[in-house]
Amino acid sequence: MSTEDINAEVHNAFEVIKNGGIILYPTDTVWGIGCDATNAEAVSKIYALKRREETKSMIVLMNAEKMMYSVFKDIPEVAWQIMDLSEKPTTLILDNPRNVASNLIAPDKTLGIRMVKEPFCFKLMERMKKPLVSTSANVSGMPTPNSFKEISRHILDGVDYIVNLQHNKVAAKPSTIIKLGNDLQVKVIRP
Template sequence: MSTKHMLNEVDAAVDALIMQLIILYPTDTVWGLGCDAEVPRAVEKLYKLKQRPEGKGCIVLVADETMFARYAEQVPANLAELLSQQERPTTYVVKGSRHLAPNLLSADGTIGLRVVRHDDFTHKLVRRLGHGVVSTSANLSGEPAPTSYKDITPAIVRAADHVVSWRQDDDSPVAPSRVVRVLPDGSLEVLRD
């Protein structure tokens, strides 16, 4: 598919996010369900769709260090170094800021933030929206995460308000991101490798 097609898909997904709708989209890892990370009503709708309890938290995809800083109460001093050294998509669990929808935070007030690759559909989506985009795997809570579009249950596809057509035929192997907690001293605790 062409770059023009991808950009059209980005525009359509951004329009849906602005209208506080739930999108089904290819992230830089697995297929995800998402919404604008700053809109509590959209987050509530997403949790209902996934049958996920509030307070469990989700990941928020961001475009760069500046957007990361918007959503983190305290940015790790070595964030640029961490990002330059990561070999695969990595989510950093930090204390969430007041800019996030409150119902998006975990019970302990944390959020997972991931800076997406610059060459990715998701980067263009987040950059164009100008807000973080929630990313949670495209499955009902407790079920296995689908590794490709064809593995997503039809009920999830029907429940999403907008389905992105970009990369639906891509069966390349994917895996969820690595998840690390940023500790007060700047060191990392691996939660999922």
């Protein structure tokens, strides 16, 4: 995909997101459903589309340290080390998020986040200046699609915009998930 194609899709997706819409887009792992992480109404649309309980939180993508600090006042030093040393996409679950939609925050006051370098996601967040919700493109309880072709009609019809980068190679594997408390307790949720 050319830079022009990516930039055009960033523009289209941004227009939908800023108006409270939800998008289907390629991430650094699997195809995801996303929206502005500060818009509780848009977040609710994703829960409804996925038929997912709002107590099962979703993760948020970020593209810069500044964005991390806008969501978390205290970030354990080991979080930066894990992100720097991870050889594959890694989601960190951190304590006491702020400045995001309250329906994204888990009952235990945590939020899963992942820093991304994937060009589309990175540029979209650069334009949004906000974190981006990311959840797999499936109905809750169903298998995660490994490719765009495996995404169900229900999901395709339920989003406001499908990013036209179907030829983008995604890893087709969910990220590693590590829970990292401010008390420095580390727990691997998904290797």
